Amino acid sequence: MTQAGRGACYDGRTARRRDVAILLEPGGLRAVEEGEEVLLWPYEAIRREETTGDGLTIGSVDDALARIEIADAGLAAEIARRCPRLHARADADRAPVGRILLWSAAAAASILVTVVYLVPLAAGYAAALVPPAMERRLGDAVEGRVRALLGGGGTVCADEMGLRALDRLAEQLARAANLPEPPRIVVLPARTRNAVALPGGRIVLLDGMLQEARTPDEVAGVLAHEIGHVAHRDGLKRMIQVGGTGYLLGLLFGDVGGAGVLVALGQTLVDTSYSRGVEAEADAYAARLLAGLGRPAIPLGDLMARMEGEEGGGPAFLRTHPGGTLRRDALRGGPNPTDGAPLLTPEEWAALRRICASTRQA
Amino acid sequence: MNHMPAVPPPIDAAAAFRNERGAFFRILIRGALLQLPTFGFYRFWLLTEMRRHLWSRTSLGGVPFAYTGQPRELLVGFLVATALLVPAYVAYAIVGLVAEAWQAFASVPLFLVFWFFGHFALYRARAYKVSRTQFRGLRFWMDGSGLAYAVRAILWDVAVVASLGLAYPWRAASLERYKMAHTSFGTLKGGFTGTGANLFRRGAVYWLVGLAAVGLAAALAFATAEQPSAALPAGAGVAVLAAMVLYPLLMGVHLRWQVEGTRFGALRFESRLTAGGVFWIYLKAALIIQGFLIAAGIVLGITVAVLGDTPKDQFTPGLVLGFAVIALVYLAMLLGFGVLKRFYVDRGVWQAVADTTTASGVGVLDTAAAAGAPAGSVGAGLADALDLSGGL
Numbered sequence: 001m002t003q004a005g006r007g008a009c010y011d012g013r014t015a016r017r018r019d020v021a022i023l024l025e026p027g028g029l030r031a032v033e034e035g036e037e038v039l040l041w042p043y044e045a046i047r048r049e050e051t052t053g054d055g056l057t058i059g060s061v062d063d064a065l066a067r068i069e070i071a072d073a074g075l076a077a078e079i080a081r082r083c084p085r086l087h088a089r090a091d092a093d094r095a096p097v098g099r100i101l102l103w104s105a106a107a108a109a110s111i112l113v114t115v116v117y118l119v120p121l122a123a124g125y126a127a128a129l130v131p132p133a134m135e136r137r138l139g140d141a142v143e144g145r146v147r148a149l150l151g152g153g154g155t156v157c158a159d160e161m162g163l164r165a166l167d168r169l170a171e172q173l174a175r176a177a178n179l180p181e182p183p184r185i186v187v188l189p190a191r192t193r194n195a196v197a198l199p200g201g202r203i204v205l206l207d208g209m210l211q212e213a214r215t216p217d218e219v220a221g222v223l224a225h226e227i228g229h230v231a232h233r234d235g236l237k238r239m240i241q242v243g244g245t246g247y248l249l250g251l252l253f254g255d256v257g258g259a260g261v262l263v264a265l266g267q268t269l270v271d272t273s274y275s276r277g278v279e280a281e282a283d284a285y286a287a288r289l290l291a292g293l294g295r296p297a298i299p300l301g302d303l304m305a306r307m308e309g310e311e312g313g314g315p316a317f318l319r320t321h322p323g324g325t326l327r328r329d330a331l332r333g334g335p336n337p338t339d340g341a342p343l344l345t346p347e348e349w350a351a352l353r354r355i356c357a358s359t360r361q362a
Numbered sequence: 363m364n365h366m367p368a369v370p371p372p373i374d375a376a377a378a379f380r381n382e383r384g385a386f387f388r389i390l391i392r393g394a395l396l397q398l399p400t401f402g403f404y405r406f407w408l409l410t411e412m413r414r415h416l417w418s419r420t421s422l423g424g425v426p427f428a429y430t431g432q433p434r435e436l437l438v439g440f441l442v443a444t445a446l447l448v449p450a451y452v453a454y455a456i457v458g459l460v461a462e463a464w465q466a467f468a469s470v471p472l473f474l475v476f477w478f479f480g481h482f483a484l485y486r487a488r489a490y491k492v493s494r495t496q497f498r499g500l501r502f503w504m505d506g507s508g509l510a511y512a513v514r515a516i517l518w519d520v521a522v523v524a525s526l527g528l529a530y531p532w533r534a535a536s537l538e539r540y541k542m543a544h545t546s547f548g549t550l551k552g553g554f555t556g557t558g559a560n561l562f563r564r565g566a567v568y569w570l571v572g573l574a575a576v577g578l579a580a581a582l583a584f585a586t587a588e589q590p591s592a593a594l595p596a597g598a599g600v601a602v603l604a605a606m607v608l609y610p611l612l613m614g615v616h617l618r619w620q621v622e623g624t625r626f627g628a629l630r631f632e633s634r635l636t637a638g639g640v641f642w643i644y645l646k647a648a649l650i651i652q653g654f655l656i657a658a659g660i661v662l663g664i665t666v667a668v669l670g671d672t673p674k675d676q677f678t679p680g681l682v683l684g685f686a687v688i689a690l691v692y693l694a695m696l697l698g699f700g701v702l703k704r705f706y707v708d709r710g711v712w713q714a715v716a717d718t719t720t721a722s723g724v725g726v727l728d729t730a731a732a733a734g735a736p737a738g739s740v741g742a743g744l745a746d747a748l749d750l751s752g753g754l
Contacts, residue, residue: 009499010499010500013499013731013732014728014732015497015500015547015548015550015729015730017425017498017728049428050414050418050428051418051426051428064430064496064501066499067428067498093414095396095407095411100396100400100404100407103403104404107401247451
């Protein structure tokens with residue numbers, strides 16, 4: 001037995017400090033208090049503990065709690081010489097940055113692929129399984145919030161002459177569209193230039209858009225475009241997509257269930273545009289619908305291009321109405337007949353533009 | 363009411379914090395930089411490194427504490443909690459849609475469900491943390507029920523709101539009593555003797571100042587009611603200023619009361635922490651963070667001004683560079699705020715509490731024997747998934 005020095009030992013069984021003799025033997029480090037063995041640790045199991053003091057504090061991989069504090073520098077150096085894995089815990093405690101980076105990137109890539117490719121695909125199939133009655137209920141569910149986000153102070157435009165003109169326009173479009181259920185159109189007294197199709201056939205048109213339009217054909221084009229979204233059930237697909245995407249991104253960024261789902265859904269229906277492909281399909285639908293009435297779709301393109309132009313320059317990704325010019329060019333390629341009767345008389349058109357002269361609570 | 367002895371028991375140990383600013387700052391900077399490319403997953407390692415640092419540099423009677431938690435446990439806890447939340451999330455979405463169809467914004471009360479989850483998760487996260495605290499060869503540990511705690515906490519939350527904050531001290535005392543009654547150091551059971559009345563007496567003056575500020579804010583709003591555009595900022599300004607001043611002061615009062623009420627058998631603590639001391643920590647942090655944000659804002663302003671002169675029709679190298687600078691400054695602001703807050707506020711308050719705490723009756727620790735087991739990490743993961751794990 002070689003007594004090498006002394007240490008303060010907490011044996012992991014009680015919190016009492018035991019002043020022990022440290023014996024460095026061939027089989028390991030032995031701590032002895034008044035002739036009684038307190039601990040026997042093999043040298044390979046001994047690890048240095050992170051601590052504040054000047055001395056060395058050691059523990060063992062076989063014992064999570066016991067500690068020996070050694071103040072004597074000479075003894076500490078001797079222990080360090082005998083313990084091959086003294087610093088292994090510090091090494092193990094160091095974060096494996098490379099592996100964390102790799103797995104984080106893999107998780108992110110997997111979720112992004114799912115969000116970009118699989119969720120839209122799944123949303124298309126899932127939407128087909130949703131019965132129309134449930135879709136209508138979903139639309140009703142978000143309508144209140146969408147209205148609140150779009151503005152108008154909870155009122156809808158209700159000028160009697162204007163409503164009659166709107167009805168006539170809507171009726172012609174609905175007859176041509178021949179949907180199972182005619183779309184229900186409301187105008188909100190908000191100055192933003194926007195129109196939104198909700199799941200279940202509700203179309204919200206803002207007064208700002210009506211004021212921006214110069215001819216009945218332009219408004220008819222906007223409505224026909226939104227009817228296209230209704231016919232394709234784009235609103236429902238997007239709600240499913242946004243819900244799934246929100247959940248997956250929440251997973252990635254560690255905020256699952258923390259964000260209000262409905263807030264996100266309502267907000268997204270208002271804020272974001274559909275993908276270019278979905279918009280182009282709704283435009284093509286609008287062109288066919290209007291052609292059936294003998295009216296051109298170019299005015300819709302003119303309106304879009306005008307709104308794009310009024311927003312001024314800047315990269316496309318910073319604009320709210322991108323691609324207006326492109327959409328106009330695409331619509332120019334369509335049939336664009338002009339032989340049909342005008343959809344509204346000049347008096348009806350004037351009345352429609354004044355539909356927000358009076359409002360009522362929604 | 364607890365009976366204070368006229369002569370305090372003799373101090374036989376002092377707590378201390380060994381300040382190593384550089385080491386802690388390096389942990390924070392590294393963590394902030396790694397948060398980005400790991401999409402935040404590094405937070406489990408960062409939190410563990412911070413705790414390991416702070417615990418190991420804090421001592422009582424010259425013996426340091428140790429934090430034995432592993433980042434991997436937190437990661438697994440988070441993943442399990444995420445999986446457990448799936449049904450809750452789906453049910454929440456469906457019920458929300460149904461309620462919303464009935465009336466817009468009717469789904470808001472559903473937050474109550476997550477409020478309950480939140481209290482439960484915070485209790486279990488505390489159990490995780492406590493049971494990974496090692497001292498003198500034993501571990502602290504907790505029993506008790508997270509569900510019972512959550513019910514208790516929600517009832518007290520309702521009482522606090524209903525009483526305009528007046529019930530807060532009694533809430534704090536009741537919840538702290540529950541937590542400490544279920545906390546042990548080995549076989550030595552913990553307890554809490556602080557009372558709501560005592561905390562109320564210590565904080566009453568700040569509470570009254572707060573009420574006066576709210577009154578002043580309301581009066582300002584009414585006085586300028588003809589110009590609503592002026593009323594709102596004036597009232598809000600008074601309220602925000604009052605909250606910024608009162609929060610650190612109340613925190614100082616609360617922390618001292620908490621330290622002084624904590625017991626482990628005959629072991630008790632005295633604190634010399636002052637509300638002013640905590641206030642200065644916050645004021646210093648606020649000034650430094652403000653200075654940092656202003657500097658970042660100046661860089662941002664110059665970049666935008668330079669960018670304003672370049673044509674924006676196509677992607678020129680200058681435009682790309684400008685957007686890169688803006689993105690970088692934005693990120694620096696985002697990360698810098700977190701780093702500075704943790705460095706000056708979290709570490710500062712931790713050190714202030716440690717350096718002002720003394721203990722008596724330390725001898726009772728010799729009687730403590732090993733007991734208890736480490737708690738699971740799912741609660742900590744749940745708190746993280748619910749975005750509640752801001753603190754240490």
